[in-house]
Amino acid sequence: MRLLNTTTLRFEHVPDSELDLDKNQYAILSHRWFDDEDEVSYEDLLHSSSREISSKRGYAKIKGFCKLASEANCRYGWIDTCCINKGNSSELSEAINSMYLWYSYSKICIAYLGDVPRKKVEDSEWFDRGWTLQELIAPKEVSFFDQNWKTLGTKSNLLAELTRKTRIPQAILNHTAELSTCSVAQRFSWAATRITKRVEDRAYSLMGLFEINMPMIYGERENAFIRLQQQIIQKSKDESIFAWTMGEQIAASKTYSGLYAPSPSVYINCSNMVQTPGSMGFSENNGDLSLQLRILPNSPGTFRAVLHCAEAENRVFIVLTRLSNKHEYVRVRDPANISQGTIPESTDFLKRQEIRVPVSPNEAPIPIFFGFWLRTLQPVGYDQFRITILSNCESPERDYICQQHFNQGNTGIVCLEPKPSSDSSKLSPIRWIKFGFDEEYNPMLWLAGDYQLEEEVIETRDSFKRAIASKSSKVRTEEHKEAMKQGLLREAPGVLVSYVETRRWKDTPMTLRVDRHRGVHELKIKGLGLKISVQLQSYPISSTWARQQPNDDGTPSQTMWGWVVDVTEVPLPKDLFIQDMCISLTCFPCIALGTVYRFSQSAWTGKVEQAVDLAEAEKPINSERVVEEPEVATVS
Numbered sequence: 001m002r003l004l005n006t007t008t009l010r011f012e013h014v015p016d017s018e019l020d021l022d023k024n025q026y027a028i029l030s031h032r033w034f035d036d037e038d039e040v041s042y043e044d045l046l047h048s049s050s051r052e053i054s055s056k057r058g059y060a061k062i063k064g065f066c067k068l069a070s071e072a073n074c075r076y077g078w079i080d081t082c083c084i085n086k087g088n089s090s091e092l093s094e095a096i097n098s099m100y101l102w103y104s105y106s107k108i109c110i111a112y113l114g115d116v117p118r119k120k121v122e123d124s125e126w127f128d129r130g131w132t133l134q135e136l137i138a139p140k141e142v143s144f145f146d147q148n149w150k151t152l153g154t155k156s157n158l159l160a161e162l163t164r165k166t167r168i169p170q171a172i173l174n175h176t177a178e179l180s181t182c183s184v185a186q187r188f189s190w191a192a193t194r195i196t197k198r199v200e201d202r203a204y205s206l207m208g209l210f211e212i213n214m215p216m217i218y219g220e221r222e223n224a225f226i227r228l229q230q231q232i233i234q235k236s237k238d239e240s241i242f243a244w245t246m247g248e249q250i251a252a253s254k255t256y257s258g259l260y261a262p263s264p265s266v267y268i269n270c271s272n273m274v275q276t277p278g279s280m281g282f283s284e285n286n287g288d289l290s291l292q293l294r295i296l297p298n299s300p301g302t303f304r305a306v307l308h309c310a311e312a313e314n315r316v317f318i319v320l321t322r323l324s325n326k327h328e329y330v331r332v333r334d335p336a337n338i339s340q341g342t343i344p345e346s347t348d349f350l351k352r353q354e355i356r357v358p359v360s361p362n363e364a365p366i367p368i369f370f371g372f373w374l375r376t377l378q379p380v381g382y383d384q385f386r387i388t389i390l391s392n393c394e395s396p397e398r399d400y401i402c403q404q405h406f407n408q409g410n411t412g413i414v415c416l417e418p419k420p421s422s423d424s425s426k427l428s429p430i431r432w433i434k435f436g437f438d439e440e441y442n443p444m445l446w447l448a449g450d451y452q453l454e455e456e457v458i459e460t461r462d463s464f465k466r467a468i469a470s471k472s473s474k475v476r477t478e479e480h481k482e483a484m485k486q487g488l489l490r491e492a493p494g495v496l497v498s499y500v501e502t503r504r505w506k507d508t509p510m511t512l513r514v515d516r517h518r519g520v521h522e523l524k525i526k527g528l529g530l531k532i533s534v535q536l537q538s539y540p541i542s543s544t545w546a547r548q549q550p551n552d553d554g555t556p557s558q559t560m561w562g563w564v565v566d567v568t569e570v571p572l573p574k575d576l577f578i579q580d581m582c583i584s585l586t587c588f589p590c591i592a593l594g595t596v597y598r599f600s601q602s603a604w605t606g607k608v609e610q611a612v613d614l615a616e617a618e619k620p621i622n623s624e625r626v627v628e629e630p631e632v633a634t635v636s
């Protein structure tokens with residue numbers, strides 16, 4: 001180690017093995033650099049004249065430091081500006097790899113806050129720099145001085161203030177706990193807001209906190225932080241390293257990512273993250289990082305992968321989606337713009353699955369709209385209906401029903417209200433269509449009429465009524481949320497329907513499950529006058545979702561994959577008749593009409609209309625429609 005004699009201001013070499021000897025005690029400087037031309041370099045001390053050196057601002061800093069070091073009975077001092085020959089790349093690499101050790105061996109670290117008293121101590125730039133993090137943690141003793149070398153206090157008597165400012169636990173600062181007691185994510189969080197002059201130094205300045213040694217490659221930029229993480233997982237099974245949040249810097253480049261974080265900044269919210277037992281470790285082969293995690297459904301195409309780390313005793317998850325190879329995943333945000341979060345319940349009952357994630361993914365996942373585009377709603381007599389749509393979207397738009405995450409309940413409810421002047425005998429008996437997904441993200445449809453006396457029909461009508469009455473232009477009300485969670489379709493034992501199929505309408509509500517891999521092209525419902533198509537297609541999405549699902553260049557996406565619904569008419573059976581009229585059970589807001597229907601079991605005789613061309617653009621809808629939100633729009 002090259003040290004500066006505090007009396008002669010000349011260099012002397014001390015072997016690292018002798019640094020702990022009393023005769024070689026040294027002080028070490030921690031400071032915010034001036035501009036390069038104002039600092040005294042190694043070459044300056046060797047070859048420049050005293051006059052040339054003394055004219056630089058950094059020379060006064062060296063003299064002030066050496067004076068304090070001598071007063072502390074230190075024969076030597078070390079300053080990073082002049083004690084490293086930066087023209088020698090191997091020496092520079094050795095110095096950076098040894099830096100944490102050198103600070104820890106020092107008798108005292110003198111922290112020079114050159115912008116105090118002009119600024120308050122807690123506002124000093126010294127707390128914003130990347131290298132000063134290890135310079136605060138590694139030494140046993142740190143003394144703080146202002147611009148005029150007046151003492152500001154020591155690490156020991158400023159523990160509470162330093163912890164509040166840096167979020168570093170006091171036990172780490174006073175060396176009563178080992179760094180290894182803090183999770184990887186927590187240690188990275190301490191550097192989340194710190195900056196360095198060179199991009200690579202954000203990684204290199206953290207190596208000592210993880211006892212990592214690796215070569216310096218200036219010019220690799222952000223890849224330095226990737227290499228640091230790769231080195232860490234070779235020594236640790238701590239899965240908190242993957243618990244970072246996809247921030248704005250990800251959105252500005254790509255909507256997806258690998259498991260490695262792009263910078264310490266994304267750990268800003270991980271200061272309370274703790275490691276939990278159970279990790280099986282990691283392996284990196286052929287450009288893929290593999291690990292075993294428990295998986296929960298989240299939204300169509302996305303999953304919550306539960307990590308072995310926790311925050312406030314809640315397990316941490318990250319959001320993944322599959323690539324075209326079903327065994328490969330990438331990190332994404334879900335429809336609610338969430339990339340990481342916590343869940344309170346245990347997931348130990350779930351089976352572990354092997355997850356493979358490309359280190360540098362180049363294949364973009366296919367975005368899937370968590371909802372339905374109600375492109376066509378034209379049952380028999382559609383021009384005599386007023387159609388009201390209640391959506392689970394935060395900001396619903398015409399013809400789109402959606403939800404942000406799985407636990408919100410169903411996706412939407414459609415109420416078909418006969419107009420007062422309509423002829424009920426010429427209308428489809430359908431009054432309710434409820435949309436949602438099961439736990440495997442198969443689309444679910446629930447069909448019902450108001451004449452049916454089942455409890456679920458009554459509860460659907462009543463909760464729908466309360467939701468409409470409580471509508472708000474800004475938020476989904478509690479009544480709105482209640483309506484979406486009434487009669488959860490994900491818990492219903494729906495009947496799986498084929499790609500092309502005919503089913504008979506009975507005197508009870510009908511719950512249908514659509515295969516998410518095939519969809520339904522032509523499902524005829526005898527007695528309802530309906531033909532239903534539910535197909536996963538690429539289509540233009542609403543402006544709200546376009547903003548939430550941007551392209552890789554950051555511009556709003558205009559298309560994505562989603563479920564397109566076409567409900568078209570098929571003539572009613574000739575032997576359908578009206579048995580009775582009542583006004584007791586009605587589709588709210590269909591208070592005027594309530595018809596009790598009964599159907600015979602005779603053969604279907606209706607004429608089948610032309611199949612819907614799914615490639616067509618949006619069709620005009622002649623029925624009167626209302627999109628009920630907490631925010632309402634009317635379409636005539």
